[in-house]
Amino acid sequence: MLEFIDQGLAELKQAGLRRSVKTANTSGRLIEIDGKKLLNFCSNNYLGLAHHPKVIERATIALKEFGAGATGSPLICGWTKYHEGLTKKLAAYKNREAATLFPTGYQANLGTITALTTEEDTIIIDRLNHASIIDACRLSKAKLQVYKHRDLASLEAVLKRSAKFKKRLIVTDIVFSMDGDLALLAEIVELARKYNAITMADYAHATGVVELPGEPEIIMGTLSKALGSLGGFIAGDAKLIDFLRNKARSYIYSTALPPSACAAALAALEVIETEPGRKKRLQQNICLANTLLGNLRLNVAVSKEPRRSASGSLEQQSPIFPIIIGNNERTMRVSQQLFDRGFFVSAIRPPTVPDGEARLRITITSEHTKEEIECLASSLRELIPA
Ligand SMILES: Cc1ncc(COP(=O)(O)O)c(C=O)c1O
Known part of the structure; x- marks a missing residue:
């Protein structure tokens, strides 16, 4: 009866698309896998906050106070002072009236998009939006339309x-999570206003890292990337948040985040404010990676040009550097060769990226040293000659 599973797995293997997990014994800038210590160039821990002493300390206090889990969904008994405190902090951080939390960023997109739309509506998305947005659209009864x-x-x-x-x-x-390029947010919001549309922006990889001009009505974000914790959030008008708390099924019908995850994110937001040097170091590292990877003349996404912020200063670029190799097996091979040389860079294959666009997705953090980024670049130069 389960032959279709053998067949499905065999087909994936044949196409070079079979996936498996690698188990880490330590995490951070250095990650230990299969007894080997590697420099981690694929985590989303952009500011190193998952391991910040203050973040760990505050999570530990909450863990001791409230135990391992929230023990209920938010509307039943799972909402604690840490959830409440975090939503207030997030609303202030995003300059909005209110915010609410979801168990993950994925569920924030799923619950919000389905709650806001009916069969009388249309959802209009960028072709390269994240899978959680696409899945939300599939679940919604609204008509999905995709722009280039x-x-x-x-x-x-x-x-x-x-x-x-x-x-x-x-x-x-x-x-954009697999390409590292930035939305034309101000222009999108302007077009939305012209045509009486609502804008929702997913700040998953931007929170704490990239600021863009433009004021979308709905801000989605996650605690799981630069904030080093777990959980999704929406920030916006108080009535939007009230509506989602009444309508968003992934909020209502799922256990609330562990209080310790909220305490960790709260501490991470405070560290972002008190230690601006982290963001500065990240920007310097992004700049260096831009120069070194650009010099390799690899197929780095074309739309990573710097943009000007509202104040006219040059926008920093994102910490995500895709190196598009194309062929699935070759991409896996280069990833393994990097592993053998002490670098952990995961290969990203379809359907996460379009067919023929398999890639190495390199992420830079504030914790990498100049020498480490230079070493990675020179290994890449040897492994993928221009
Ligand atoms: C753009 C984008 N949105 C949403 C998510 C989902 O966030 P989370 O990992 O918190 O579920 C991700 C993360 O993979 C993402 O890259």
Whole structure:
């Protein structure tokens, strides 16, 4: 009866798409796998906050106070002073009236997009948005429409032909997770206003790392990347948050985050404010990686050009550097060769990225040293000649 599973796994193997996990015995800038210590160049711990002493200390206090789990969904008995304190902090950090939490970023997208849309509406998304947004659209009864990646003319064309829908919800990643390029947020919000549409922006890889001009009505984020913890959030008008607490099924029907995860994220937000040097170090490292990887003349995503912020200063770029190799097996091979040389860089293959665009997704953090980034770049130069 389960032959289809053998067949499915065999097909994946044949296509070079079979996946497996690697078990880490330590985590951080250095990660130990299979008894080997590696420099980790694929975590989303952009500011090193998952291991910050203050973050660990505050999580430990909450753990001792409230135990391992929340013991209930938010509306039943799972909402603690740590959840409440974190939502207040997030709302202030994102400059919005209110915020609420979800068990993960994935569930924040799922619950919010499905709660806000009906069969009378349309959801308009960038082609390269994250899987959680795509899955939310699949679950929603609204009509899904896709515009070309970062293409404002394509977005406007969709908006022009969508007047018949009751609501139009535009959803975009801020930092595109597999390409590392940035949304044209200010322009998207302007177009949305022109066509009476609502904008929702996913700040998963941006929170604590990248700021863009533009004020979307709905801010989605996650605690699981630069904040080093776990959990998703939405920030916006108080009435939006009230509505989601009444309608978003992934909020209502799932156990609340462990209080310790909230305490950790709260501490991480405080560290971002009190230790601006971390973000500065990250920006310096991104700058260095830009120079070194750019010099390799590899197929680094084309849209990583610096942008100007509202104040006119040059925008820092994102810490995500894709090196598109194309072929699945070759990408796996280079990832293994890097492993053998002491670097952990996961290979990303379809369906996470489009067919023929398998890649190494290198992520830079504030914790990497100049020498480590230089070493990675020179290994890449040897393994993937220009
Ligand atoms: C753009 C984007 N949105 C949402 C998510 C989901 O967030 P989480 O890992 O907290 O579920 C991710 C993370 O993988 C992401 O990259």
